[in-house]
Amino acid sequence: MSSVFETLKQRGFIAQVTHEETVRELLEKEKVTFYIGFDPTADSLHVGHFLQMVVMAHMQRAGHKPIAIIGGGTAMVGDPSGKTDMRRMMTREEIQSNANNFKKQLSNFIDFSDNKAIMVDNADWLLDLNYVKFLREVGVHFSVNRMLTAECFKSRLEKGLSFIEFNYMLMQSYDFLKLYQDHGCLLELGGDDQWSNILYGIELIRRVEGKDAYGMTFTLLTTSEGKKMGKTEKGALWLDPNKTPPYDFYQYWRNINDSDVIKCLKLLTFLPLSEIDELAKLKDQQINEAKKILAYEVTKLIHGEEEAGKAQSAAEALFVKGASSENMPTTEIGTEELANGINILDLLVKTKLAPSKGEGRRLIEQGGVSVNEEKVDKIDFMVKEEDFKDDEIIIKKGKKVYHKVKIIR
Missing domain, CATH: 1.10.240.10 (Tyrosyl-Transfer RNA Synthetase)
Incomplete structure (x- = not known):
């Protein structure tokens, strides 16, 4: 079996590992079942999740078995990690719709055929839990004093941490225990912001089952300045x-x-x-x-x-004069909107080249907007129907962003 641990290390994925030598040996000599969780609070995955999907693909190609958990249960509570405010409560229907979209996107990278990988929803075991039983069997193993030292809670204590969010760590830890019991899952993977949650899951398995489990986090996708990419x-x-x-x-x-x-x-x-x-x-x-x-x-x-x-x-x-703009991002506009012309600021917002008129004004003042290769230097510039050649104009923002506006007649 190929050494996927070395592959992940050489490519710069690995941030922290609980038992590095043991994990390295397991991944080299055995077929390991591992899991990564996906929070279904949007209707699509984003590029931050893509890094996790690439890790899953590397692991599966090396012979290991992925479990993708859709957090249908934990999403009803919300992960406080990296958040400054409590999340909006979602309905079960919203979460299920988002989860269905995720599976389609994950299937482009992960082979779910013949039980080579599975997808589960933690709502299946979390939503029907008996609360008192859960507290007695799971909550008893958690120290509140120790939990409050976790990074995901410390950042929220000053602004206010709700009791419902405080439960998140217990629920995610229980996920790991449940997957260990039902699927022999030995390894939890996640972004480095999940380190505290992973450690508590490992501890819960040790206390309940008397067995070892492991965790590994990978680097967050950031720029060289440390800003989140994407x-x-x-x-x-x-x-x-x-x-x-x-x-x-x-x-x-x-x-x-x-x-x-x-x-x-x-x-x-x-x-x-x-x-x-x-x-x-x-x-x-x-x-x-x-x-x-x-x-x-x-x-x-x-x-x-x-x-x-x-x-x-x-x-x-775009770098060849007169070339086709066929595949360029396009916004359509009706002739009625052009009857008296449309202000450039309104057009920048309409095409989403600027999130607001204020940002559009700044772009123009800095010389960052052109229409059909002619620089726009006034914020009261009006785009008129006669400016459209073959019912199209090209707006350029900065040096590299182009957008086509097309008249619909």
């Missing part, structure tokens, strides 16, 4: 093409900082490390070639080869 002006970088179109997805990776390219190639693609090491030798303008490869590979994994090819062609076409 945030855009339009919000999160979603895996659903209806929320983040393939072209926008491609352009995000094409435009990342030079210092983040090699790290992302290691974490978010399956390119051999020898090939990535060669790309790491590129300097200055040549690093753009590595960015193109990153953008294409990640877009291909999420949206398929055809969409990745379209996004790549559209991006390249």
